[in-house]
Amino acid sequence: MTQQASLFVTDLTAARALRQDHTLLGLFVSPQSPSDLAPRLGMAPSLVHHHARRLTDLGLLFEQRREGGRVYFQLAAREFRVPMSLRPPGDALGNGAADLHELSKGFLRAYCRSWGQLHDSEEDVYGFGDAQHPAAPMTPPDAPSPEGHPAHLDRLTLHLTPARYQRLARALSALLDEAYIQGHSEGGQSCTLAVLAYREAPGPALSLSRSVNSFLGAEQ
Numbered sequence: 215m216t217q218q219a220s221l222f223v224t225d226l227t228a229a230r231a232l233r234q235d236h237t238l239l240g241l242f243v244s245p246q247s248p249s250d251l252a253p254r255l256g257m258a259p260s261l262v263h264h265h266a267r268r269l270t271d272l273g274l275l276f277e278q279r280r281e282g283g284r285v286y287f288q289l290a291a292r293e294f295r296v297p298m299s300l301r302p303p304g305d306a307l308g309n310g311a312a313d314l315h316e317l318s319k320g321f322l323r324a325y326c327r328s329w330g331q332l333h334d335s336e337e338d339v340y341g342f343g344d345a346q347h348p349a350a351p352m353t354p355p356d357a358p359s360p361e362g363h364p365a366h367l368d369r370l371t372l373h374l375t376p377a378r379y380q381r382l383a384r385a386l387s388a389l390l391d392e393a394y395i396q397g398h399s400e401g402g403q404s405c406t407l408a409v410l411a412y413r414e415a416p417g418p419a420l421s422l423s424r425s426v427n428s429f430l431g432a433e434q
Contacts (some may be wrong), residue, residue: 238265327361340424367425
């Protein structure tokens, strides 16, 4: 067996494993032995091997070779395509629900870490405006962050046409496309950057509003 360019996944358990074990799966882009990966993961080799076997049974990995008493596993494909109907939003592990749950937990951990290092002078900022009185630009921070990877949230709510909404959302995602192509930074740490865009529920007209909840600090 050789690694495929793309595979179509229709098994629910495999689809859930793609989400739950995506970090581990990403380590098998090229052939890897669980024994070699165990120190990096802080896990016992037998446990990594168990997970690799489980993912192999689901068709996500395959046994690439055996060498020197070690088994080498590899991703079955560089890309897995899963029908969105297989994991509806109502499912706790479905599309949307699982994404937001993971992002919320991860961001809250990072936020609490950054909050623990904040300065007394730091503030949350909420700006408002309308067509006659535009919101004032956000005041830039005047001191650098005390940490290298500070939590950062920047939210904007305004009235948009469908065309402008889609253009802005695509522009934000284009930045992630660029980062994805560039790949890992040498000596860097695992970080998550996310783009969220959605139409507000029908209701009273909303003002132009922006809120920044960030520990990014001034540029260094």
